[in-house]
Amino acid sequence: MTSAGDGTTGRYLVLLEDDWSQATRELSRVAGIRAVDSAEAGLADPLWEADGLVLRELGVALVSADADQVTALTTAAGEPGPISLVEPERYVRALTASAPQATTEVDESTFTxxxxxxxxxxxxxxxxxxxxxxxxxxxxxxxxxxxxxxxxxxxxxxxxxxxxxxxxxxxxxxxxxxxxxxxxxxxxxxxxxxxxxxxxxxxxxxxxxxxxxxxxxxxxxxxxxxxxxxxxxxxxxxxxxxxxxxxxxxxxxxxxxxxxxxxxxxxxxxxxxxxxxxxxxxxxxxxxxxxxxxxxxxxxxxxxxxxxxxxxxxxxxxxxxxxxxxxxxxxxxxxxxxxxxxxxxxxxxxxxxxxxxxxxxxxxxxxxxxxxxxxxxxxxxxxxxxxx
Amino acid sequence: MARVIVSVAADRIADLPTVVDALRRAGLTVAEVLDGAGVVTGEASGEVIAALAKVPGVADVETERDVRLPPPDSPVQ
CATH class of the missing domain: 3.40.50.200 (Peptidase S8/S53 domain)
Structure with a gap:
């Protein structure tokens, strides 16, 4: 899987409108993405054999998409239909406390x-x-x-x-x-x-x-x-x-x-x-x-x-x-x-x-x-x- | 005589003049009637303060506190 090097994974999160019963069909129609629906896929299924996964409980689809597909999805997000928003998936990591800032030097030349x-x-x-x-x-x-x-x-x-x-x-x-x-x-x-x-x-x-x-x-x-x-x-x-x-x-x-x-x-x-x-x-x-x-x-x-x-x-x-x-x-x-x-x-x-x-x-x-x-x-x- | 602050119950603020009259009859020397806050300030002796708390429409009677800032040249305000 490609990593964009900016903290994103190369995959995309697609936010679906409230009425997203047609989500898998729409992903296929708009961008040729073959997604499975979490409600239909069994837990044992190898989810990433598909291009995407529709997380029915969340109203979100997680998809792999190339540049052309991203463009198609983004265009669809701007039009009526079940696709509401497209954003890059981000890597997350365990949170560690950052060291407290030792210095109190603040540039106050413009604002306090x-x-x-x-x-x-x-x-x-x-x-x-x-x-x-x-x-x-x-x-x-x-x-x-x-x-x-x-x-x-x-x-x-x-x-x-x-x-x-x-x-x-x-x-x-x-x-x-x-x-x-x-x-x-x-x-x-x-x-x-x-x-x-x-x-x-x-x-x-x-x-x-x-x-x-x-x-x-x-x-x-x-x-x-x-x-x-x-x-x-x-x-x-x-x-x-x-x-x-x-x-x-x-x-x-x-x-x-x-x-x-x-x-x-x-x-x-x-x-x-x-x-x-x-x-x-x-x-x-x-x-x-x-x-x-x-x-x-x-x-x-x-x-x-x-x-x-x-x-x-x-x-x-x-x-x-x-x-x-x-x-x-x-x-x-x-x-x-x-x-x-x-x-x-x-x-x-x-x-x-x-x-x-x-x-x-x-x-x-x-x-x-x-x-x-x-x-x-x-x-x-x-x-x-x-x-x- | 002590300076006191008298707060009026929410359901009696609409009828503040009646409560103020009753406070005067109970012995309060009224300084100010604050209709926005629903508070009456004034002066009263110790026995009167106890009586003020029993006036219909009165929620609380407290003696007034003082606040004081440090002098202007203090680094901590």
């Missing part, structure tokens, strides 16, 4: 390592039409790299304007919704055409409380946000119950099509100490985000799954993250699950735009498409989120 790690530059989705709320310390509304963007903002901090006097909020908005071509340094925003909904629930001193956060969530839900990003929280103790209030609110938000993602927390000191996911990310209906670095390792500070409840759900880039910072500094590199969270929120916006998914379905798509890493699920959940 975080954007590259979540596959954002390769996605055609932009976040356009999706509303992403970032509940944080506000936003530098005069930052030149957000000029021309659709921005809605509101302060829930008494006596303080939305204008970000801390920097944390501007950094998080930058990662989730900032530019791809800022004109000065690498692109750093995941959902770079999403509507920015900036709620100030943390003061310029970085402090806030449940009431302000819930006010921000309520505002974002009412204003039709598909995604709420919350890089905030309070440390929890092992065994501590999650807030039933936040859980009830988050469950209601999911039902209404609003996904809340929140930072797992930075209280771990790995490898020795793994702290539990903090409040409110430990609520089952809030998507808890861990941080990984450019080498695919969990960040030393990243909180982990410690109890039966309060699981880490997904991971995002959260070490040495370059994003916007209030002027005149313009940009800054910092680390934390706070930086991983807006990566996940941005990817959620891209998936929502690409698929129309919101709420529970959006969560499921994020988890299903996350890149699995050779790390503990208790540390990174389903893995590193990936743009559609």
């Amino acid at each position: 390592w975080g954007l590259q790690a979540v596959g954002a530059p390769n996605s055609t989705a932009t976040g356009a039409g999706i509303r992403v709320a970032v509940l944080d310390t506000g936003l530098d509304l005069a930052h030149p790299e957000f000029s021309g963007r659709t921005i809605e903002s509101k302060s829930f901090v008494q006596g303080q304007e939305v204008q970000d006097g801390h920097g944390h909020g501007t950094h998080c908005v930058g990662t989730s919704c900032g530019p791809r071509e800022p004109g000065d340094g690498p692109g750093y925003g995941v959902a770079y055409e999403a509507d920015i909904v900036a709620g100030k629930v943390l003061s310029n001193e970085g402090s806030g409380a449940d009431g302000g956060i819930l006010s921000g969530i309520s505002w974002a839900m009412n204003s039709g946000c598909q995604v709420i990003s919350m890089s905030l929280g309070a440390a929890a103790q092992p065994g501590q119950a999650y807030s039933r209030t936040f859980e009830r609110v988050a469950a209601r938000a999911l039902e209404q099509g609003t996904l809340i993602v929140a930072a797992a927390g930075n209280e771990s000191e790995r490898p020795g100490v793994i702290a539990p996911v903090g409040h409110p990310a430990n609520c089952p209906s809030i998507l808890a985000v861990a941080a990984v670095d450019a080498a695919g390792r969990v960040a030393p500070f990243s909180c982990g799954t410690v109890d039966d409840i309060g699981a880490v759900d997904l991971a995002g880039p959260g070490v040495d993250v370059y994003s916007s910072w209030p002027m005149p500094l313009r940009h800054k590199r910092i680390s934390g699950t706070s930086m991983a969270t807006p990566h996940v929120a941005g990817v959620a916006a891209l998936i929502s735009q690409a698929t129309g998914a919101t709420g529970h379905e959006l969560w499921a798509r994020l988890a299903r498409t996350a890149r699995r890493l050779p790390l503990l699920s208790t540390d990174i959940g389903a893995g590193l989120v990936q743009a559609p």
